[in-house]
Amino acid sequence: MGGILEGKRILVAGVTMDTSLGFAVAKVAQDQGAQVIITNFGRALSITRRIAKRLPVEPAVIELDVTNEEHLAGLADSLRAHVDGLDGVVHSIAFAPQEALGGNFLNTSYADAATAFHVSAYSLKGLAMAALPLMKEGGSIVGLTFDASVAWPAYDWMGVAKAGLESCARYLARDLGPKGIRVNLVSAGYTKTIAAGGIPGIERVENVWSERAPLGWNPTDSDATGRACVALLSDFFPKTTGEIVHVDGGYHAMGA
Structure with missing residues (x-):
């Protein structure tokens, strides 16, 4: 018996280590029958290629820097070497310079804040548009956020960028809905990833x-x-878009 993604073609953008959320999505997607392709770029690309071997089925790995317009323009062609279309895209990408984190909110320069926004929020739109030529039959786009409705210790301009990501997902849901494409986010609880470990003071969370x-x-x-x-990538949420699903043990709903 096949899984809920049987026969689907899924791009997971932003997989580095096997502790990353993108890796977890890729693994469950494969377990549920999907053909998965993963991405990274630059010096981290070689790490991703090694980590890919730890998945149930070693996926194709392609280079994609979501801030590089040439990479985005060439994404569809890079993907066509492996699949003839896409049914789902996962945005598991976030970055902010150290100067924009760790309690430095009031002193962060515009350039550093803009970098956080470009990589962590605007890139959802860039990735969606780059993948669009391969999503002619519709599909699902899922991004990962960290509850941007409140201010967190140490998170600073990454929190602002995540608020931008959450708003971006709603506007994409509006504009891509007529094409049969759903856009949703998963707000994950605090997870010990390489990215989280790089935020000074985040252990307070x-x-x-x-x-x-x-x-x-x-x-x-x-x-x-x-x-x-994976549930949001599947056909089990055919009329759900612009949504944020909290996967945090219920933390977000508690006052104290």
Whole structure:
């Protein structure tokens, strides 16, 4: 019996380590029958190629820098070497310079804040448009966020960028809906990834998470997040778009 993504072709943009949320999505997607292609760029590309071997089926790895217009323009052709279309796209990409994180909010330059916004928010639109030529039959775009409705310790301009990402997803849902493409986000609970580990002071978030999440929360287990993304990539949410699904043990709903 096939899985809920049987026969579907899924692009997961932004996979570095096997602790990354993108890796978790790729793994569950493969477990559910999808053909998966993953991306990274620059010096991290060689790491991604090694990590790809740890997935159930070694996927194709292509280079994609979402801030590089040439990469975006060539994405459809790069993908056509492996698939004849796409049914789903996962945006698992975020970055902010150190100067934009760790309690430096008031002193961050516009250039550093703009970098955070470009990589972490605007790139959702760029990736969607680059993949669009291969999504002629519609499909699903899923991005990963970290609840931008509140201010977090140390998160600073990345939090602002995530707010931009969440708004961007709603506008994409509006404009891509007529093409049969759904756009949703998964707001994952705090997870110990390489990216999270690079934020000075973020451990203050980790310390309170398990106390407030009524379902409990394990910051080293990203399987629940991967499952939610795969559910949104599947045909089980045919009329859901512009939504943010919280996968955080219920943390977001608790006042204290």
